[in-house]
Amino acid sequence: MSDLSEPGFEGTELLNFMKSVLDDDESLRKKSVQQAKANVILTLKNKDKKTKSWFFEFKSTGEVQKIDGAPPKADVTLMMSDVDFLKLVNDEANPQKLYMSGKLKVKGNLMKAVAIEKILRAADPRPKAKL
Incomplete structure (x- = not known):
């Protein structure tokens, strides 16, 4: 398993x-691929203003990898701060509000960006409360 960690990015x-x-x-x-049907690049900017990108291959394989070098072709690119990414995944920030305030930038197919939101939120390791 390749490590997606990057120093300075929480x-x-x-x-x-x-x-x-x-x-x-x-x-x-397989469900993630069926849901997204898109290749997505996520670019985060940390508190030191450095950026790093990750590639979500959700057209066929459902794999996630760190991008080193030239980015592959993607249907949509999401750009946000590392802090806002944590808030989004932890369900502490509304993606529409992030987008409307300019904290989440989307290049490419906006509808594909909406589809990827649920997959990103699945990364929250905290147990979900059941009502």
Whole structure:
């Protein structure tokens, strides 16, 4: 399993968790591909203003990998701060509000970006309360 960690980026722990869940659960990986049907690049900016990107191959394989070098072709690119990514995944921020306030930038197919939100939120390792 390749490590998605990047020094200085707090959100990479959640990316590693998400990758491990997808790697271990083939049915969830297939469901994610069916739901998204898109290749997505997530670019995060940390508090030191450095950026790093990850590639979500959700057209066929359901794999997540760190991008080193030139980015692959994607249907949509999401750009946000590392802090806002953590808030989004932890369900502490509304993606529409992030987008409308300019904290979440989307290049490409906006509808594909909406589809990927549920997959990103699945990276939250906290147990969900059942009512």
